[in-house]
Amino acid sequence: MNEKETYRVIGTRPLRPDGADKVTGRALYGADLRLPGMLYGAVLRSPHAHARILSIDTSAAEALPGVKAVVTAADLPDVEAKVASLGEGSVNTRYQSWNILAREKALYYGHAVAVVAAASVHIAQEAVKLIRVNYEVLPPVLDVLQAMQADAPILLRDLRTDELGEKGSALTNVAAHHQTKKGDVERGFQEAAVTVEREFHTATVHQGYIEPQNATALYNQDGRITIWCSTQGSFGVRDQLKDILDVPVAQIKVVPMEIGGGFGGKNNVYLEPLAALLSKKSGHKPVRLTMNHADVLSATGPTSGSVIRVKMGARKDGRITAAQAWLAYEAGAFPGSPVTSGMGVIFGPYAIENVLLDGYDVVVNKPPAAAYRAPGGTNAAFAAEVVIDELAEKLGMDPLDLRLLNAAKEGDRKADGVAYGRIGCVEVLEAARNHPHYRAPLPGKFRGRGVAAGSWGNYGGKSSASASVNSDGSVNLVEGSVDIGGSRASISMQLAETLQIPVESIRPQVADTDTVGYTEGTYGSRTTFATGWAVYELGRRLIGLLCERAAQLWDVEPGQVTYEGGVFSCGGQRLSFAELAGKMDETGGAVVASVSVQPETWGPAFAAHIVDVEVDPETGKVDILRYTAVQDVGKAVHPAYVEGQIQGGVAQGVGWGLSEGYYYDAQGRLANASLLDYRMPTSLDLPAIETVIVEVPNPGHPYGVRGVGEVPIVPPPAAIANAIYRAVGVRLTTLPMSPARVLEALGKA
Amino acid sequence: MRAFEYLSASSVREAVEALAARNGRARVLAGGTDLIVQLREGRREVDLVVDIKAIPEANRLEFDLQTGLLVGAAVPCYRMVGFLNAAGIYPGLAAAAGLVGGTQIQGRATLGGNLCNASPAADTIPALIVHRAACLITGPQGERELPAEDFCTGPGQTALQPGEFLLALRLPPEPEGFGAHYVRFTPRNEMDIAVAGAGASLRLAGSPARIIEARVALGAVAPTPLLVREAGASLVGKAPTLEAFEEAGRLAREAARPIDDMRGTAAQRRHLSGVLVRRALETAYQRASRGGDA
């Protein structure tokens, strides 16, 4: 379908449609919302990581003047175990309900136990302190290996291992064991001249979006519920609410406000059902709930910490003969870690004959894992890419040459048996090998250069959009995709390209669930791909309708009218898009169209990163001197935003690599639930991140688009670990590679 | 956050009376960069906040060659650092105060607040100690002075008695051949609290130069900032060599009583104590040999 080699709009860098509002502070976020009679809420959170709730006494809180409603788990319907699809991960509704408000047990530090609505947030906070909860404190389990032991404290009273599809009989913390097998690893290892085997540990980390979760609800007397919130997917919120509150979907309207970051962490609901229940109980007043950063860190998000064992073998010539991995991922309090997605990523860039993957989904006393940018992928690639680096060292090969020799190509089958389509893995590795950074000398002591590769499958999913043509030739576009990373621009550009009009003529609007057709959330690197596809179809439909109008004017058959270069023509007759739009009134009125798509042909993404570090051997501090990220993006619709996605992914990956990680004390309390002590890198900790865009168009998209947002977070920790090894000769296998860990590895502390 | 009363005191007496009347349920507000955060996060509850920024004596910032430097407890860091840098005096103190937060925080944060907040990791306290700073305290019983190293008594705990507050800090003049510095270690380059910090001062005399006075202080490795007397004493009488500095570092490492927490490990802090003391001494020595004004 990529008949067009040259585009007019795609590949340019126009200003984003939401730019002026955002830089002037006019864009409306959830916390800006003020409704008449609005109440404010506060949440009581568990101070214990694991405790049985014996009783909750809310009477003193209810008696405090200004308090309008108090809600506990007793106010939530006891929903059946239903699995709702959330795209990047599935969610069991009952567990989700248990997460919204602790029922029977509090399962992690920060688990919501009760919530209050009052005339002011200060009254609500005081009321929360008056709620008496009687806990029986239980021993917590915070470590994934410990949780897997037979004698570990059990979190859930109904959890039995799903062992390769068969349910086990004993109560356990191991929710599932998944396996993927290809060829015969034993034989593969016998063929190997060198093998490397190592165990890796990665920390629990948070998405770190800057805008905390917030939700405002109005539960109307007639049963209709309106929710204003910060979410990646308004329809996902609607689906979850319908299940958790057990109300018909038609009763719920979700209005997505602007969003200050999500990275996967704003697909699940936390506050929305609470705000709705409080609104109902307080006499149908609007109720707003907002988290602070401590709430965000202790009770939303994180992605799984993990333990991963990897063994790989290769022949003398560098051909990898076998790869095996054992992955245990923390799910948090309820099943649902991204371990299977980690299994998809772990050897993704390579064509390997013999592969065996075992993955375990394990509950621990931490908040339930949410999606986080390439969920599970960074953990997995850290393990595999460090092992490959060591293989290259043992074989005396250049680490990129070794990767290129084994790189996956079209037709190669992954461990799960699925064959790759046209992918850009080889092109990316070649671009990295030929980049001046890779060839530049790196003089100086305690400095080293590392490389790592990464893959991510991407996703498609359902998207809808509608549009109407204005009489001046501009087009109003209504889409359901929340704009987190510049998608108003990238979607408008694809519509403008299709309509052959300037992008400035498109007026995009992100609409609520009553206004636009079903659209999955902005996750899985799907939006520019799938919603882009929707507006491509939408554009074609509008052109078809306009051809009919031209045919009417010129008294010819619609099929005789052609559209090229922004001009409708037939014989000697010509009308530009805007001219024809100006004649809508005389040809039958408004021209509008709606489209819904569910494309299946998303293309996987590949990345290769090069990093130079300097280690201070006296303090263990690692400074990043230079960073280059090479990535196949299919087609960069808006190159500046593609670069921004790559740089953002690298920045977060550097955080995983060097400084981020949950720190629980022995009682399971999160000790670093603040942006001061949960150390995300600041601009001063990062160098300028150079990006190299490789374009191997996805044949499964009209404009060759592949998802770009997730794969850049996959390689950084491995690349940094490999660079540290070259700088100071020690292999770090635990994340984050903090100064304390580096010192320890150097034998200094 | 519960409602509390606010008083902007215009005299020392008014502040002392208000503080004494509330018997521990009142707190002084200087820049508020610690206090307001603590109140908002519910880590501290008070009935009354006494703002000292309108008290004239608390706003004094004076330097005299004979008596040294006087910094009122309401003087924000940006004002003090600008004053020191313009006059080319106390570069070691300016270095420490310049680390507190960023530009916005320094617009409000005070030296006195850093001291009275009594965080084991406070950046300016080791610098105050190695400068032999005196705390000028005022209260219902009148005024008294306390050496900076005796001011903090535990995490968040100070030697202030009910009704007392810190009015100013006084630093003796920097004598001929004196140099001081403070360094800290943070994993991030900004927005971070010291995992460990070290202040050092020394005074050189004679030719070839010998160290005739020295002080070493540590931060974030004990319940309070720590004056390590033995490390300072080990330097006195020696030539200013790397070996001498490393020996002082070794003694500091031994004096450290660190813990494991979310900011770092005990082993890391112990190790850093030695490294940072040596680094602080190296810069202090450079300053001392340049005549104290660099």
Ligand SMILES: Cc1cc2nc3c(=O)[nH]c(=O)nc-3n(C[C@H](O)[C@H](O)[C@H](O)COP(=O)(O)OP(=O)(O)OC[C@H]3O[C@@H](n4cnc5c(N)ncnc54)[C@H](O)[C@@H]3O)c2cc1C
């Ligand atoms: C973003 C940010 C970054 C920061 N970075 C650093 C840093 O890098 N290093 C560092 O050391 N600190 C840092 N801090 C902490 C804080 O800024 C400093 O401790 C600052 O010096 C406090 O001074 P203040 O005037 O704001 O104190 P306040 O908040 O006004 O007071 C602090 C405490 O001391 C008491 N107090 C204040 N003055 C007196 C007085 N005269 N007499 C009796 N009691 C008094 C108050 O009651 C309160 O308990 C940071 C804070 C923030 C918010």
